[in-house]
Amino acid sequence: MEASGVGSERARLATAGARATVAAKLSDRSRRDVALNTAFAALLLAAVTIALGGLAALLAQAFVRGAPALSLDLFTNTPSTLRPETAGFRPAILGSLELIAGVVLFVVPIGIGSAIYLEEYADKTRWWNRAVEVTIQNLAAVPSIIYGILGLGFIVRGPLDLGFVLVAGSLTLALLVLPLVIIASREAIRAVPDSIRQGSLALGATQWQTIRRQVLPASVPGMATGVILAISRALGEAAPLLLVGATVFVTFDPTPFGDGFSAMPVQIFDYAKRPQEAFQTLAFAGVIVMVGVLLAMNSFAIWLRNRYERTW
Amino acid sequence: MVSPRLQAPGPRHGEKAIQGLLALCALLSVLTTIAIVLSLLGPTIGFFEVVPAGDFFFGIDWTPQFEPPSFGVLAIVAGTLNVALWAMLFAVPIGLGAAVYLSEYASPRVRRTVKPVLEILAGIPTVAIGIFAVSFLLPHAIQPIWPDDLLGGAEKPFMALAASLGVGLMVVPIIASISEDAMSAVPSGLREGAYAMGASKRKVATRVIFPAAISGIVASIVLAISRAVGETMIVLIAAGSTPSFSLWPNEPVQTMTAYIAVIATGDLPTDSIDYKSVFAVGSLLFLATLAMNLLSIRLVRRYREVYE
Numbered sequence: 001m002e003a004s005g006v007g008s009e010r011a012r013l014a015t016a017g018a019r020a021t022v023a024a025k026l027s028d029r030s031r032r033d034v035a036l037n038t039a040f041a042a043l044l045l046a047a048v049t050i051a052l053g054g055l056a057a058l059l060a061q062a063f064v065r066g067a068p069a070l071s072l073d074l075f076t077n078t079p080s081t082l083r084p085e086t087a088g089f090r091p092a093i094l095g096s097l098e099l100i101a102g103v104v105l106f107v108v109p110i111g112i113g114s115a116i117y118l119e120e121y122a123d124k125t126r127w128w129n130r131a132v133e134v135t136i137q138n139l140a141a142v143p144s145i146i147y148g149i150l151g152l153g154f155i156v157r158g159p160l161d162l163g164f165v166l167v168a169g170s171l172t173l174a175l176l177v178l179p180l181v182i183i184a185s186r187e188a189i190r191a192v193p194d195s196i197r198q199g200s201l202a203l204g205a206t207q208w209q210t211i212r213r214q215v216l217p218a219s220v221p222g223m224a225t226g227v228i229l230a231i232s233r234a235l236g237e238a239a240p241l242l243l244v245g246a247t248v249f250v251t252f253d254p255t256p257f258g259d260g261f262s263a264m265p266v267q268i269f270d271y272a273k274r275p276q277e278a279f280q281t282l283a284f285a286g287v288i289v290m291v292g293v294l295l296a297m298n299s300f301a302i303w304l305r306n307r308y309e310r311t312w
Numbered sequence: 313m314v315s316p317r318l319q320a321p322g323p324r325h326g327e328k329a330i331q332g333l334l335a336l337c338a339l340l341s342v343l344t345t346i347a348i349v350l351s352l353l354g355p356t357i358g359f360f361e362v363v364p365a366g367d368f369f370f371g372i373d374w375t376p377q378f379e380p381p382s383f384g385v386l387a388i389v390a391g392t393l394n395v396a397l398w399a400m401l402f403a404v405p406i407g408l409g410a411a412v413y414l415s416e417y418a419s420p421r422v423r424r425t426v427k428p429v430l431e432i433l434a435g436i437p438t439v440a441i442g443i444f445a446v447s448f449l450l451p452h453a454i455q456p457i458w459p460d461d462l463l464g465g466a467e468k469p470f471m472a473l474a475a476s477l478g479v480g481l482m483v484v485p486i487i488a489s490i491s492e493d494a495m496s497a498v499p500s501g502l503r504e505g506a507y508a509m510g511a512s513k514r515k516v517a518t519r520v521i522f523p524a525a526i527s528g529i530v531a532s533i534v535l536a537i538s539r540a541v542g543e544t545m546i547v548l549i550a551a552g553s554t555p556s557f558s559l560w561p562n563e564p565v566q567t568m569t570a571y572i573a574v575i576a577t578g579d580l581p582t583d584s585i586d587y588k589s590v591f592a593v594g595s596l597l598f599l600a601t602l603a604m605n606l607l608s609i610r611l612v613r614r615y616r617e618v619y620e
Contacts (some may be wrong), residue, residue: 044410047409052430055429055432062443113337132341132342142601143609145572147348149351150351154351178341179361208331238437239544242573272442278446298432
């Protein structure tokens with residue numbers, strides 16, 4: 001009894017001693033170290049705060065300065081060079097909608113088709129398939145103004161020779177966002193496990209039947225997310241449109257092949273350039289409208305991804 | 313009993329046709345690249361028939377509107393570098409700081425909210441960022457803290473730094489998001505091993521995670537530089553339109569992209585030297601961003617190979 005008491009006392013002492021030694025070793029940090037750790041964490045927090053603060057300031061400024069011009073007139077009035085109080089965004093909004101409709105018509109079949117080919121058919125050991133892949137990755141990062149030059153030199157003039165029409169703008173934007181759609185769709189297709197394909201093939205389905213009835217339905221949410229993000233990118237682009245003929249004195253509703261069209265970001269840019277305060281207010285009101293639409297679209301895309309994403 | 317027929321009744325032409333059609337879709341991206349090169353090439357060659365290559369590549373005066381015009385591209389290359397340099401000095405620490413915070417310090421809940429919010433920043437139209445830069449950042453963030461006697465003060469309607477901060481804000485999410493992905497992809501065994509050896513969070517982040525994720529981090533920075541160099545609207549709105557061969561952040565500058573946007577707006581005659589100069593500058597811009605993109609693609613592929 002007593003011996004075991006001494007023994008357990010010894011064990012307790014030994015354990016405590018060992019623990020103290022380990023603790024001392026582990027906390028063998030100078031004051032300088034501790035201060036550095038705190039400073040490092042503070043710097044990281046500051047970095048996040050500055051990034052989020054920038055976003056918050058941008059939104060707050062647009063809201064404060066644009067609020068006076070926010071009214072339904074923005075959507076129905078046409079631009080004016082002289083009377084900012086009755087100027088609006090009607091042709092620009094319609095122009096943007098028509099541009100986006102064209103982008104969707106072009107980009108959905110071709111983008112998804114490319115993704116299917118690269119994921120389901122292409123033999124990745126062949127150099128030409130790898131070349132296509134690198135080409136797409138590079139195109140995703142080519143500056144948008146270069147697409148404007150492509151639009152100007154190839155679509156407006158040159159081989160296609162469409163002239164400065166809305167369809168030319170639509171095609172230019174479509175080529176700009178095509179790589180984004182392809183990359184997102186490929187990821188969606190890749191997320192479908194191979195066992196699904198093998199099961200389908202084992203039951204006698206052809207490769208296309210397998211893709212059509214198994215792979216595509218399972219990857220629709222991912223593709224839809226990619227398409228929405230691509231649309232929101234196309235909606236915000238102004239630079240390429242400047243080169244393919246988007247103008248700002250469009251006071252009529254734009255048509256696909258009629259001369260002259262406008263778009264939201266281009267119109268905002270024009271109002272922002274003018275010195276009069278009233279036009280500035282109008283520009284900020286336009287920013288509110290655009291950011292509102294884009295936020296709604298991006299939130300919808302994120303919701304779609306989270307809601308329908310399947311884990312296999 | 314149905315007799316099993318394991319072979320197709322005949323050659324499936326439909327299947328082949330579909331495969332061919334899909335291959336054509338993929339080919340369109342290659343054709344786009346070829347079309348970009350072709351549309352740049354013709355007028356660029358035409359440009360160099362008029363302007364000697366030496367004057368273009370080594371001249372520092374960009375005055376196309378003067379008589380005689382001078383096409384020294386270094387002036388607008390300097391403008392581009394000026395904006396990109398100060399933008400990266402702002403965005404790299406902020407972006408990497410945010411990435412380390414999200415990957416190593418933040419609780420899962422904080423990460424789930426902060427990451428999508430940062431991605432919203434990536435979705436703001438650059439026109440809006442440009443307006444923000446010139447009407448908020450310049451008067452409220454730069455001019456109040458800029459010393460009066462530094463480089464001739466900051467009381468100017470346009471300066472490169474305003475555009476730089478705008479561009480920096482635009483690329484922060486790119487750096488943060490790609491770097492965070494690379495850091496999260498570092499196997500947790502490395503992290504746990506370091507903690508078991510008694511390393512502090514800071515040591516784990518700076519000595520273990522950072523080196524292990526370095527190629528992804530570098531790729532994100534290269535991609536961000538490529539974006540900064542190619543950005544048009546922010547510099548068009550906030551940087552002014554005076555070409556100047558300078559890297560000082562308080563100078564108004566014109567970038568390559570801004571020049572293209574200013575000159576090519578409207579219906580230029582295709583045989584004018586102005587029209588051709590747009591394509592010559594565009595070629596240079598395309599080659600510069602192409603080199604950076606290929607480098608970044610290579611780096612991303614390398615870090616994927618290591619940990620997957």
